[in-house]
Amino acid sequence: MQLGKPVVELSGPWLARQKSRLRERRGHERLWAEGGGPDHRPVFTDRVIAALVILRFQLPHGVLAAFYGVDRSTVTRAVHEIHPLLAARGFAVPGEGGLRLRTLADVFAYAQARGVELRIDGTEVQVRRPRADKPGRRAFVSGKRKQNTKKASVISDDKGRALWTGAVRPCRMHDQTALKTDGSWDLFTQYPEVKTQVDAGYRGLAKDFPGQVTAPPKKPGKDAPAEETDAWEEARKAQPSAQIPVEHANAEHKQWRPLQRYIGRREYYDETHLAIAGLVSDRTAMR
Known part of the structure; x- marks a missing residue:
């Protein structure tokens, strides 16, 4: 850049x-x-x-x-x-000069107009631990990483170029809940031609929009026939390949030191994350 x-x-x-x-x-x-x-x-x-x-x-x-x-x-x-x-700059769009995506609605409109298949995933970054007497302290404790973290949702295209980052929240809020709060359910209804790949954490989204959202199938029970188990195993192995682009988008953001471990005040984390993601998009949009 x-x-x-x-x-x-x-x-x-x-x-x-x-x-x-x-x-x-x-x-x-x-x-x-x-x-x-x-x-x-x-x-x-x-x-x-x-x-x-x-x-x-x-x-x-x-x-x-x-x-x-x-x-x-x-x-x-x-x-x-x-x-x-x-x-506040938003995200640069591949092949589109001065166009920038600033809202989730912009991303859905762009994806439908250009036929882009989206990838959705969440990422979390360790932040400062709140004071012991501060209300809501447990909201930042990550059950996955056993640390105090904040999460963000990331949407990329199939080439790993981030188109949107947002829904920044304490780590206790589930990825799917954060997207739903930001209005993604309404946008999938409004833009019925938008297709996206997600991981198992967004299985509820795939259930509500089966023709638009693809998620890995649920693991069959112990008494399931061998054919069903084999089909699930094949789908389970194929799913990570579909999510690789958005994982690469997350990895590019985390090359910047604040998104490896944020040591500033938590109230400034949101703008820091969005500023970095927007700057990275300037470079990735040229690919």
Whole structure:
């Protein structure tokens, strides 16, 4: 990904947010002419670079503060200005110049229009453990990983290019429940030609939309005939192959340090995950 692209893309929204914030703080329009007043330091391009470096390597803010010769709080403020803008960019579409997918409805509309078969899966990342006296602490405890994690749902095409990441939630919420809460059930009804491959965790989705969603069959009972058991075994072995593209999409996201283990505050995890996923999509869309 070229640096100039996000700098140009984010400069307008960033400047508009700064003007809005200052207007709200003053309570009136600016009195000085444009260009008056103190300059932003570091400049906008350096703020974007600092935010991207922290996204990629999860460096302490104090390291970049020392590099730019500013206070640590200045770098922290710059990061919290840039990361939400990166998270709101959406996902680049393969072969479609400036088109970006920002919502789940965009993904379904694109898949139906282009005949793309989707892949759906969930991913989880270890986060900070909540304080012992904090309500809802158990919601972050993963029964699978025995750690405190947050989950996200990922949708990719059959070539492993992520088209959407969202439904970020504490790990106790099931993958299928998160998608249902985000409105995927209504979208499958609205876009009846969309096809998707899922794993066993989304078997309820396949049950409700048998012509659109393909999931591995349920394991037959002990008294089932040999033919049924053999058919299930064959389908069970074929299913991971169908899910490989979305697993590759997850793996590309986790090359970025924050999605290997997130050490920041949990309330900033969502925008961090979405910002990384959007940046990765810029590269994968060129495949």
